[in-house]
Amino acid sequence: MNTEFKRLVLVLFLGMLAGCGLITDKSSEGYQNPVLPGDNPNPSVVLIGDTYYASATSNEWSPLFPIYKSDDLNNWKLVSYVFPGGAPDWAQQNFFAPELSYDEKQGKLYVYYTGRDKSNHKITIAVASADSPEGPFTDHGPLMISDNIETIDAFEIRDDNGDLYLIWKEVYFPGKPSVIYAQPITEDRRRVYGQKQELIRNDQEWEEAIVEGPCIFKRDDFFYLFYSAGNCCDIACNYKIGVARSKNLLGPWEKYEANPILSDNETWKCPGTGDVFKQGRNYFFLFHSYKTIGGDYIGREGLLEKIYWTDDDWPYFMFKSKLDSENHRIDYFDDFSKALNPCWQWRATQTLSYATGENGLMLAASTENDLLGNLLAQPVKSMDFEVTATLDLSNSGQDVNGGILLIGATHNGFGAPMAGLGITAGHDLIEVWITSGNEKHIFEAVPADPYGDLIKLRMNVKKGDRLQFSVSDGKKWDVIADSIDASGYVPWGMGFRWGVVSKGETNEFINIQNVELRNY
Incomplete structure (x- = not known):
């Protein structure tokens, strides 16, 4: 950098x-x-x-x-x-x-x-x-x-x-x-x-x-x-x-x-x-x-x-501390209209390229992070939450795919390579996938055409490691993949992160208009 x-x-x-x-x-x-x-x-x-x-x-x-x-x-x-x-x-x-x-x-x-x-x-x-x-x-x-x-x-x-x-x-x-x-x-x-x-x-x-x-x-x-x-x-x-x-x-x-x-x-x-x-x-x-x-x-x-x-x-110590159920439930919304909120994180080895403004986030694509792509992330603070993002494909590159994901590692050992499970949309397909150890596996894929250029993506996380992915044109949600098990991808010592991703050639950008996290 x-x-x-x-x-x-x-x-x-x-x-x-x-x-x-x-x-x-x-x-x-x-x-x-x-x-x-x-x-x-x-x-x-x-x-x-x-x-x-x-x-x-x-x-x-x-x-x-x-x-x-x-x-x-x-x-x-x-x-x-x-x-x-x-x-x-x-x-x-x-x-x-x-x-x-x-x-x-x-x-x-x-x-x-x-x-x-x-x-x-x-x-x-x-x-x-x-x-x-x-x-x-x-x-x-x-x-x-x-x-x-x-x-x-x-x-x-x-x-x-x-x-x-x-x-x-x-x-x-x-x-x-x-x-x-x-x-x-x-x-x-x-x-x-x-x-x-x-x-x-x-x-x-x-x-x-x-x-x-x-x-x-x-x-x-x-x-x-x-x-x-x-x-x-x-x-x-x-x-x-x-x-x-x-x-x-x-x-x-x-x-x-x-x-x-x-x-x-x-x-x-x-x-x-x-x-x-x-x-x-x-x-x-x-x-x-x-x-x-x-x-x-x-x-x-x-x-x-x-x-x-x-x-x-x-x-x-007495150490009688209990968990206050409200203490960790911090919902989040971002339309990226101002400078990047400092809640967002990126990998220390990552070359970050982005712009924010009235159209939202323009996040440059890449194949970095063990082929996951260009990432912006935040720590997970609860076991049950929902993330939604609105993408404008009309304002995105032709060969770029972008969306939301849960970020972990290939295994629970120190220094393990990255892994991620997510849903991304491009001009041709909407895919639910896992990338682990520089290898990508697609769980499900559907054509992007029926959803138009303004696409909503959703990731539901339950019990910490059960994932459901959905897509919407703004009227109704269609579940693309359900009950995906993320338990084998817990990273050593730092917990999962949720975030947005842009995958593809480095001279192209995905346009993410907004993103929202709600805890159950």
Whole structure:
């Protein structure tokens, strides 16, 4: 993606951030979970003045690392992105675990994050900064912690002397211990120095092969280290939160004998990786978790829980959170008459070409994204919903097909190629199809002529993975394909996305006049 386009997208996104709020109603406790509905893994939160700011993992979807804003921890509004124009030049994928850290003395917000380096193909920690939490952000690139290892899950904290440390972990490799380290870092956050110091490793049975996602905070005489352990992200996840404490940042660290302190309840499963903050005399934890039923389809959502304390100063959780049925039901309509709404996402490796205006969206066709085409997508926030789109074929290219789809992956493993199930219309045919592993299979196809140039397409999703596709000329709906099973295409760790697609030669466009999502 060229520099001119990145600059254009930055201007558009900073000017058009209305309409992407995550608005919920307060409970008697002041918040309702999920406070960050939809795919928001590894949330980080920081208080600047009287306002809270949060971010979350982007995985493979640009714009990278959302910046949410809230005055009450319950109603969050998307106000910016760390990288609104897409991936920084040095990185290509695996955009994980942003960590927000505000330096009050400097008046600057730092964001640690993880990406895969194009030059050596290693996952590494990098850092960006901004004078305002709403951006624009300047990328400072990878932190050169080591040439021989991959690093992830950055967190910063000062010791009792005021010295600044970066907390991080090595990417796990089978057969090796999983270790969380501390290492001094310069005040400009550009360079680590000195020796790394081991804090903890996976030496307890419940932790299994991995400890990660460190978060350290100070309360009275102790530093407390929250960490995640187990399997984080696929259908067989068993993630949990443990805690260790120490009177000195560099240890020795004592793990709590009652670990894990946060695990599944009836509504939520696989809790992990987040941030602790203080409000008055109370401490709270913002973290992610899957819904027990259907969470694999939606992804890891942001939850908020109060921390309680034992008589001997160990933290624990009640974790009685239920799901508020209204909290995640966010309907959406877009006629694309203004600049592209920042709710829309695209693949970090995708070359995006589009125009918006009074005729709607003109989305350039392509064969990118493992032959799926040019995509604009949004995270799924419920298991039961309906998407409709109106296409104007008279204003579209002759050899282009466009429509709506559910986006997943070929399997549930890390790094799996993309897959999509959708319905598209062209001048000749309306097709219901699946594209997986660069291969396309057509479930059903009907002639486009009977429906005219102004065609309506519909995708119904039930129970997270049962799909029905229909077409209309504006008078009645004809079901083209029913009961298509999408359960085998759940992507690793991020849930499905729904979106619009344009398939064909790159010099042609599909005209999508509007799109609407309604949750049942």
